[in-house]
Amino acid sequence: MAAETDIRAHKLIHGCMGLGGGWDTKPYTPEDVQHAETAIETALAAGITAFDHADIYRYGKSEAVFGEVLARSSGLRERIVLQSKCGIRLPDGDRPGYYDLRGAGILRRVEESLVRLRTDVLDVLLLHRPDPLADPVEIAEALAALHAQGLVRRFGVSNMSGPQIASLQAHVDVPLVVNQLEMSLAQRDWLEAGVLFNTPDATRNGFATGTLEWCAANGIRLQAWSPLARGRFTTRTDTRVNRLVAGLARRKGTTPETIVLWWLQRHPAGITPVVGTTRPERISACEDAVFREPDLTHEEWYDLWITARGAPLP
Template sequence: MAAQTDIRTHKLAHGCMGLGGDWDTQPYTPRDIQHAETAIEAALDAGITAFDHADIYRYGKAEAVFGEVLARTPGLRERVVLQTKCGIRLPEGDRPGYYDLRGAGILRRVEESLTRLRTDVLDVLLLHRPDPLADPQDIAKALTSLHAQGLVRQFGVSNMSGPQIAALQAHVDVPLVVNQLEMSLARRDWVEAGVLVNTPAATGNGLAPGTLEHCTANGIRLQAWGALARGRLTSTDTPVGRLLTDLARRKDTTPETILLWWLQRHPAGITPVVGTTRPERIGACADAVRREPELTHEEWYELWIAARDAPLP
């Protein structure tokens, strides 16, 4: 069965940053390919068909091992949605890392990603980080060209605020349909921003107010990277960890699913990105695809307050 190519329809995505071996420029190994194949199979078994990459993950090796699996598995490309990101340049020698959203660089990075992934089209391309030196008209020209050539179907951004997205969209004819942010029960500034207005704590919040509202009003799907908080909440005996375990028992599901339901329950529309490569943890997320979030209004707040370790203002 072919995957739904509109990324906004997907309830969950698998983050591929953990594929490809070590964070270095050494070649990937057959074991790295097997590791990727196992993770991809576990994701598909859990009902996940959207896969999130970036050109920098493992110095390109994450895309490359995924491409190896696609090449070895007839029909797999038609079953999955491929999303990748560009715009970050890793350190090289004495040169520090930097951001680069120049149009020529975007075109070059997409060509390289297509080669590594062994596909002729990307379903989604995200601009990975804001580049203060970027010319939005130059970006627009590159994105329009990629779309016209049929090399990229949909576009979005990552780690951008509502005003930044609006400023870019004013120059770009193709719609920006995704904004990927770090969002989880452990990283809550995206939701805190909406309730800390007119309180002293508002100045310390890390997300520009109105970002969620801008995305919701303009049909931009929010994706949550770091959605499982790297296991910090589900693997500890803390009040929030115990609450997750209790709710999972009562709902006949897993603590991982409860964490994802907490994100999905928000009316902004959030697609969590699950970055683990462990098959058992990927499988523990399956109910976030197969079932609608079953948290009540009160349970959602109970989790939030437990994670805050403080009452609401």
């Protein structure tokens, strides 16, 4: 069965940053490929058919081991949606890492990703980080070329504010459909920016106010990276918020992971969590976030927020 190719229709995405071995340039191993295959199979069994990459993950090895699995699994490519990102250059020797959204670089990075992933097309390409030196006209030309050649179906951004996306979209003919941000019960600046407006605490929140509203008004789906906050609220029971999450999971007949994901999915902005764990048991623990609607009342949602922030709302 073919996957829904519009990434905005997916309720959960599997993040592949943890695949491919170490963060180094050493070759990946057969064990790394097997690890990737197990993670992919577990995600599919949990109803997850969209997979998120970036050209820099594990120095390209995340895409490469995923490509190995695609090559050995007949029909798998047609069952999934592939998303990748470009725009970050990793440190190299004495040269520090930097951002690079020059047109030629975008084209080259996409071609390299396609080779590693062993596919002819990316369903989605995201621009990974804002590049202060980027020429929006040059970006527009690169994206138009990728779309016209059938190499990329849809485009989006990552870690950008509403005004940054609006400025870019003014030059880009193809619509931008995704903005991927860090969002979780632990990383709440995206949420608190709105309620802290007109309070003394507003200056301590660096999130660009109005970004969520701008994305919603312009058909841009929000994706949340690190939505489980690296297990902060699901693998321990020694804090008030952890106990609250565990108690809600018991009452709802689900897992702590699902409660944390439901908290994001319940927000009306429309948020798709990108779950990056590679442990099969933790991937499986997220399946209710695919197969069930967020079962949190208005009061339960606020209880999670206020408990996590550790202070009353203004």
